[in-house]
Amino acid sequence: MSNESRERAILVGCQLQNVDDERFHYSMEELASLTKTANGEVVLVTSQKRTKYHSALYIGTGKVEELEAAIEELEPEVVIFNNELTPSQIRNLSARLGTRVIDRTQLILDIFAQRAKTKEGKLQVELAQLQYLMPRLVGQGTELSRLGGGIGTRGPGETKLESDRRHIRKRIDDIKQQLKVVVEHRKRYRERRKKNEMFHISLVGYTNAGKSTLFNRLTKSDVYEQDLLFATLDPTTRKFVLSNGMTTLLTDTVGFIQDLPTSLIAAFRSTLEEATEADFILHVVDASHENYKSHEITVSKLLNDLEVKNIPILTVYNKIDQVHEGFVPSPEEGFIEMSALSENDLEKLRHRIESDCKQYMEHYEAFVPATEGKLIHDMKKLTLIDDIRFDEENEIYQLTGYVFKEHSIYDTVKRYRNYKEQ
Structure with a gap:
């Protein structure tokens, strides 16, 4: 994909004293990879060391002024912060910087929104997005509308996100109900799989x-x-x-x-x-x-x-x-x-x-008559076979291998252990 169609992004990190340089450096690299995955082009990476996050702005006021100058020069479409921002931090930064501000969580949610293909995946992403946005709606106006387009604003269906809390609560309840049905279906599918053993x-x-x-x-x-x-x-x-x-x-x-x-x-x-x-x-x-x-x-x-x-x-x-x-x-x-x-x-x-x-299975040796074709087929498919030999004189297959004790075929295998002696 050409850079022309990518969104220009500035990445901002804040390293606290308890985070070592290597971990912080890697975390910023990962943020750049996430931005690339979301179809963004990183035009600047900037960071600051602090004893604690600034309660109103995440980074210090001096760093915000630096960012303002960089935004004027580079004209990015989005500024992405490396940690989850509080609702007030997003509001304050958006007002100061005059451009779209998102955090790491929103970026990951955006990538998930692009990647979800199944109905369950889309519902799960939308639920996570709504739960993230809910406390951030006050005073945001249309900033969080999905009509805006771009990194951090995408979602399944690309429909406008109403800022009315009741509407969002209702949508969250609807999705949870739909997911309950899908989760039950997945559970039944897993049970069926277990039944097939x-x-x-x-x-x-x-x-x-x-x-x-x-x-x-x-x-x-x-x-x-x-x-x-x-x-x-x-x-x-x-x-x-x-x-x-x-x-x-x-x-x-x-x-x-x-x-x-x-x-x-x-x-x-x-x-x-x-x-x-x-x-x-x-x-x-x-x-x-x-x-x-x-x-x-x-x-x-x-x-x-x-x-x-x-x-x-x-x-x-x-x-x-x-x-x-x-x-x-x-x-x-x-x-x-x-x-x-x-x-x-x-x-x-x-x-x-x-x-x-094999460490979790039991070793067996079984003697199965050649007439039991289906059983031999099942044993090949459902047990770990080490060796198969055919005794032409008695028309019996000698199988050695390993079987799970919990498996229903276990009792059958046990029954044929002494078949030769009968």
Whole structure:
């Protein structure tokens, strides 16, 4: 996309004493990436160190004067602040700067508004936007109208946002009702999936870690993938066959991000819950990113907040072919280093998933008569088979492998353990 069609943006950060330089620098870089994803062109990045945020202006009055001069010279369409601003800060800054002012939360909401494709995704984004805007409506007039266009003003449907509180409350209630139906549908779908008893694997990770690329390569799918933050918003589930033939389900989920707005976590809870319902989690980390370590911590914290417990997690250090020079894998976690673009590495990952799964399964040896074709097919599909041999004399298949105790096929497998002796 040409720069002419991009919105010119000034980025503003405020570094408090308790935030180290590296974390702050990375946070501003991420704000620039978010701006690019929202189709903005960064024309200036400016920041200030303070002991605490200015209650009325977020940054000091001297810095605001600097900004006023920069705005006069550079004529940006929008000024984006790196932290969530209070309603009064947005009002005061808008009045002083005479241009559109948004914060990090609004920017992320805007990207989600562009990315949402499903009805559920659009409703969730609109709910998060309305909940964010609600306390910021007083005295804003038409500034928050979606008719204005541009970064921070987009939303599903592109309809005018009425500033009447009752109207917004009613809309929030309507969306919550619609989402309740969609969430119930998702719950039923998950229950049906569990009933089908297919092993379920979830891909989680920081935004832009390469989850969708990995998902596409493993499932031969065509989920949207691009080097942009939040390229995937709506979760997608496809069949994924392991090396030995066992069929599993693989789900690609929305990327996590540092300081993900609370309203978004709440709105996307049912989507994020895809991870909590999984039997196995692949935590994808971009090994080429200088801040990969803090990405890992952010995702682990969010999984913890979602109360993901007792689910095996394998950390997948992706993009190892472009690995960051300071990269050191976390020693306490089970991990694999790979590139989603390498077929050999994908095969290595399939084998690793199998070997990790075996720790939670029971080993079996079963003797199945050749007449039981459907059972042999089911065992190939629903258990991890190590070896199959055919005894021609007795017309019996000898299968050795691993089976989940919770699986309904477990009792059948047990029944055929001693078949040869009958």
